[in-house]
Amino acid sequence: MPDDDAQLVQRSRAGDRDAFAALVRRHLPAAHAVALAVTGEPADADDVCQDAFVSALVKLEECRHPERFGAWLRQIVRNRARDLRRARAARPHVSLSDAAQAAGGGDPSAAAERREDAERLRAALGTLGETAREVVLLHDLEGLRHREIAALLGTTEGAVRVQLFRARRALRARLQAGTPAGAER
Amino acid sequence: VTDDSKAIGRLGPGGPEAVDLSALRASPADRRRLEDAIVAAAGAELARRAAVAPAIDAARSAAAVAGDGPLALVARWAIPTLAAAAILAALSVAGLALASRDPETAAGTLVGALELPEPASTWLDEDRGPATSDLILAVQEDLP
Numbered sequence: 667m668p669d670d671d672a673q674l675v676q677r678s679r680a681g682d683r684d685a686f687a688a689l690v691r692r693h694l695p696a697a698h699a700v701a702l703a704v705t706g707e708p709a710d711a712d713d714v715c716q717d718a719f720v721s722a723l724v725k726l727e728e729c730r731h732p733e734r735f736g737a738w739l740r741q742i743v744r745n746r747a748r749d750l751r752r753a754r755a756a757r758p759h760v761s762l763s764d765a766a767q768a769a770g771g772g773d774p775s776a777a778a779e780r781r782e783d784a785e786r787l788r789a790a791l792g793t794l795g796e797t798a799r800e801v802v803l804l805h806d807l808e809g810l811r812h813r814e815i816a817a818l819l820g821t822t823e824g825a826v827r828v829q830l831f832r833a834r835r836a837l838r839a840r841l842q843a844g845t846p847a848g849a850e851r
Numbered sequence: 852v853t854d855d856s857k858a859i860g861r862l863g864p865g866g867p868e869a870v871d872l873s874a875l876r877a878s879p880a881d882r883r884r885l886e887d888a889i890v891a892a893a894g895a896e897l898a899r900r901a902a903v904a905p906a907i908d909a910a911r912s913a914a915a916v917a918g919d920g921p922l923a924l925v926a927r928w929a930i931p932t933l934a935a936a937a938i939l940a941a942l943s944v945a946g947l948a949l950a951s952r953d954p955e956t957a958a959g960t961l962v963g964a965l966e967l968p969e970p971a972s973t974w975l976d977e978d979r980g981p982a983t984s985d986l987i988l989a990v991q992e993d994l995p
Binding site: 678679680681682683686687690691694698702708712715716719720723724780783784786787788802803805806807834837838841 | 868869870871872874875876877882885886888889890892893894896897898899900901902903904907
């Protein structure tokens with residue numbers, strides 16, 4: 667039986683590398699979806715997650731409910747991602763999705779096509795609200811269930827279903843119509 | 852059919868109605884690399900924690916041992932005693948509050964409880980000092 671979060675947090679406090687690695691494996695998918703929902707950039711989401719996990723470890727004693735480590739971590743992720751987004755807004759940069767590039771493998775045309783798809787999705791996602799982005803990324807990208815997303819966001823399963831339905835409808839409409847330039851934020 | 856149609860309507864991990872977001876998904880190898888990078892970045896903090904953990908454990912053990920010593924015994928004895936004292940104090944305050952609400956009744960009760968001689972209790976009940984006639988009466992009552 668796998669250790670629960672409270673046990674893993676306890677062991678991580680004592681510097682147990684395996685326990686911390688288990689926390690990372692368990693919570694990275696949802697944390698990454700949250701970061702991606704805010705930043706819109708897979709590479710930025712990677713950076714945010716790394717920063718947030720290390721920050722969480724440094725201040726692990728502040729986690730008052732270790733059994734709810736995931737919720738505590740995601741709040742750190744959300745705050746870090748918002749900080750990064752503000753910094754990006756103040757100092758715009760050229761968007762290049764490293765993850766999409768890397769996933770294209772050695773075939774340049776496949777990589778280019780994948781990068782275009784990623785840019786189109788990123789732009790369409792950018793037209794949604796932050797919560798709608800989180801819901802659709804957690805469900806359709808990371809494969810979490812409605813019940814799990816409801817627990818993560820502190821809402822009901824029914825509310826998640828409604829938000830997901832609306833987010834998908836809006837996303838499809840944007841993708842079919844072609845997302846206008848500059849509609850990403 | 853547009854290029855965008857490639858990005859919609861395909862099966863994704865969220866079920867048949869899911870929007871295909873696979874272009875945004877990191878490969879398992881990339882995800883694994885990110886996990887390793889996070890754990891590596893946390894290496895210094897994990898090492899620091901591992902170094903101080905024995906000292907923290909020792910301090911906790913010492914506190915646990917102290918918990919069975921004389922101080923703990925005193926504390927266990929003192930807590931119920933203090934609780935009893937607090938209850939008595941609360942009852943006393945309540946009694947005083949009730950008595951002070953009706954001073955005449957309280958005085959009468961006090962005079963009755965002290966069983967003072969009749970003239971003295973009369974003076975107290977009427978809230979006055981003894982007159983000469985009262986003193987004569989008192990002296991006469993005491994005579995055999």
